[in-house]
């Protein structure tokens with residue numbers, strides 16, 4: 001990618017120069033026609049990126065705000081949920097769900113290993129009274145570099161018929177193929193500082209039709225992260241609150257760049273880079289943290305050398 005600083009951390013990721021320069025101007029009024037045009041354009045671009053017909057709502061806040069919004073807008077106090085936890089961000093899901101008084105059953109995976117889809121399948125099939133309201137998991141677990149099988153787990157959730165899938169795609173969106181509508185994912189949370197290639201500060205929640213159905217019964221407290229407010233205003237090309245205006249300039253610039261490259265080329269580039277990185281790491285005699293064939297195209301974690 002053009003002119004990027006080679007910042008080799010999991011995020012914030014490097015920001016292309018043209019995206020950086022798109023931000024270096026005065027903020028404009030967030031209720032102006034000029035800004036509305038940007039909201040309108042980026043809303044369509046976000047649907048393209050998520051491969052969905054549903055609205056993708058933009059929050060001024062970090063990725064965790066989008067995760068929390070996904071939970072509090074679809075669930076109610078005491079709801080039973082399954083939470084995948086095979087790393088630091090799986091742990092975060094558990095903490096957010098518990099903070100809101102959900103009845104959390106944790107499905108653990110060893111660090112460096114993917115979550116086992118069959119564990120989800122078994123518990124969902126045994127839930128004959130349909131008490132499980134959501135399956136919550138991290139797609140690309142940044143802390144270990146493991147990619148979880150979101151497609152298969154989402155399929156099991158669909159077979160259950162009542163639960164929804166809430167996925168943290170903070171690291172994977174914009175790097176990996178996540179066809180939201182085709183796979184039937186109900187909620188996707190993501191953040192600006194990873195695959196979007198813009199600085200931290202915006203996060204995104206895509207809510208499918210089943211997520212909105214769940215929203216109608218959700219009684220968890222919400223105000224700033226009440227997604228109904230965001231839906232109402234996005235339909236008027238606006239925001240409920242004062243958004244990070246200059247980050248919207250960056251969002252428009254980066255999504256336009258991504259559209260020029262095309263989704264398939266973006267995904268292929270990340271797989272190519274993952275393969276090259278993994279080969280280089282192994283060539284240096286270092287060990288990968290993620291189990292063989294379960295490394296994420298978005299992030300490669302390296303096991304520190306033992307002395």
Ligand SMILES: Cc1ncc(COP(=O)(O)O)c(C=O)c1O
Nearest residue numbers: 062063064089142168170171191
């Ligand atoms: C997989 C994953 N989920 C959630 C987050 C949390 O995002 P934030 O730090 O933007 O709140 C991160 C950030 O690194 C992440 O990598």
